[in-house]
Amino acid sequence: MTDDVLDEVFDVIEDRKENLPEDSYTASLFTHEKGENAVLEKLGEESTELVLAAKDGDDEELAHEAADIVYHMLVLLAMHDVTVDDLREELAKRR
Numbered sequence: 001m002t003d004d005v006l007d008e009v010f011d012v013i014e015d016r017k018e019n020l021p022e023d024s025y026t027a028s029l030f031t032h033e034k035g036e037n038a039v040l041e042k043l044g045e046e047s048t049e050l051v052l053a054a055k056d057g058d059d060e061e062l063a064h065e066a067a068d069i070v071y072h073m074l075v076l077l078a079m080h081d082v083t084v085d086d087l088r089e090e091l092a093k094r095r
């Protein structure tokens with residue numbers, strides 16, 4: 001499996017940011033009354049859930065929580081006009 005899914009999800013997030021469809025959870029994060037804090041709170045909650053899943057040895061739940069974190073992290077990056085390619089560049093620099 002490649003990481004193309006990251007590009008696909010990020011493209012959808014950028015689209016939701018641009019068009020703000022009413023029925024979109026992603027769009028609701030961009031228009032939330034708490035602003036960016038709504039996403040930051042989610043990342044905090046999900047980080048705790050990730051730790052608990054690891055501690056419980058629940059690998060299926062671990063993957064689920066990791067995906068929640070990656071999705072919300074991508075939303076946060078989009079809020080700051082940081083792209084998946086910026087993320088890739090940062091990771092590549094560390095090799």
Ligand SMILES: N=c1c2ncn([C@@H]3O[C@H](COP(=O)(O)OP(=O)(O)OP(=O)(O)O)[C@@H](O)[C@H]3O)c2ncn1[C@@H]1O[C@H](COP(=O)(O)O)[C@@H](O)[C@H]1O
Pocket residue numbers: 009012013016023024025026027049067068071
């Ligand atoms: N990857 C995600 C994604 N991950 C999580 N979520 C939503 O994030 C919300 C909050 O997550 P939580 O983990 O708190 O959900 P929960 O049900 O309270 O608890 P859990 O059991 O899941 O931990 C839920 O409504 C999830 O549906 C996501 N919503 C959207 N996406 C992606 O964004 C795309 C566009 O979605 P819309 O914006 O809804 O059109 C989708 O096609 C997906 O690719």
